[in-house]
Each structure stands twice: as structure tokens, then as C-alpha cells.
Amino acid sequence: ASLNLGLRSGDEAGNVLENRRRFFSSLGIETDHVALSHQVHGDQILLAGTPGNYEGYDALITGRPGLFVAVSVADCVPVLVYDARQRAAAAVHAGWRGTVANIVTKTLQRMAERLGTRPVDCHAYVGTCIDECSFEVDRDVADAFDAPFKRWDEARQKYFIDLKAANAAQLRQFGIPDAQIGISPYSTVRHNEDYFSYRKEGSRSGRMLAVIGVRE
DSSP: OOOOOOTTSSSOHHHHHHHHHHHHHHTTOOGGGEEEEEOOSSOOEEEESSOEEEESOSEEEEOSTTOEEEEEESSSEEEEEEETTTTEEEEEEEOHHHHHTTHHHHHHHHHHHHHOOOGGGEEEEEOOBOOTTTOEEOHHHHTTSOGGGEEEETTTTEEEEOHHHHHHHHHHHHTOOGGGEEEOOOBTTTTTTTSOOHHHHOTTOOOEEEEEOOOO
């Protein structure tokens, strides 16, 4: 079995829900203690107060122990943040549009405003996503990124974007110390035997979940 965790990826909903139950159970989490959203590649952020399925948010924050938040990915960047002092956490889905819209920065700012989060108390992880060597784009997309996060390949006549670096930069700009930022060394495309990749597999690819929260 592929352990597809995405409800909108073509698999039977019942099978996906059972996969989710098994996935969360392996982590000691009840499925009805999780908040998720149908993501739209935007920059809307939800401070979740209750578990459930929401619509239109690409980042979810929890300030309540026992309430977990999760995002669905299959090439886009999952960014997880834990505030050790306030016992709060956030899960962010950052595709190229969300990255350009600074969704990680906006999520951290929302945590600071609503929960009193400070950079020094945060630990963050930039999860497995499409790697720079695999994410080739045309100029219209490349133009949206600052120079440090793109390169031009003369032979292939394409730009390549480093989504991991762009999102890690937003964590650093907020002030999270380098020693408290982890970055996955894996790629959904280059390590496709272990990870789903929309770009490599097409619209029938599965989805993964990145989940975070604070136990009661």
C-alpha cells in the first residue's frame, strides 16, 4: 500500500481516511484531535481552536496542548515551527506562490501577535520537498524570487528555484537561530521511492502529511 494521505488525489476516500488513522495512530495521535485545511496555495493562516477540516488555509497554528495541526504536501514545502516557551506550534504549506507571499513570515508574525511567540524560543524544520535541481521554471515564476534563490541554466534555458533555501531564509529573518532550524536533505523527486511527487508522478500522485502539536 502507498499510504496516500491526500483526500483529493483520486484514491477512495475510505482508504485514505484509514491510511490517516494508521498514520496518526503510529504517532499516538487521535484523528479527531487534528486540524487540517484544504489548501489553496495562498497565504491565509488559521489559529485553530478546534480540530476538524477547514477550507482555504495554507498555514495552521495551535496554541492548545492536545490539538495538532497538519498540512498536505507532494512537492511543496512543509514548514513546522514549535514555540517551546508558549507551547505553541504551526504547520505551513509553502508552494512557490506561498513562498513568494511570505507565508512563513506571516505565520510567525501571527504567532508573535496572538501567542507572544519570540524567535529565540522557536525550533523549526523545513521538510522534504522538491529540490532545486528538479524545480525548473519559466521566467515568469523566476521573476518573483530574489536572486539568492534562483539560478539560470544556460544549457536547459530554464531557471531553477530553491524553495528550501527561500523558506529557511524567512525563518532566519524572523530571528530564529540557525542552530534551531533543521532542513531535510531529501527530495520528493530524487527520492521518489520514499516520497510522493506531483511533478514526477502527475495528478495521480499521493499526498503526505506533516503534523505538529504539543501533547497534553
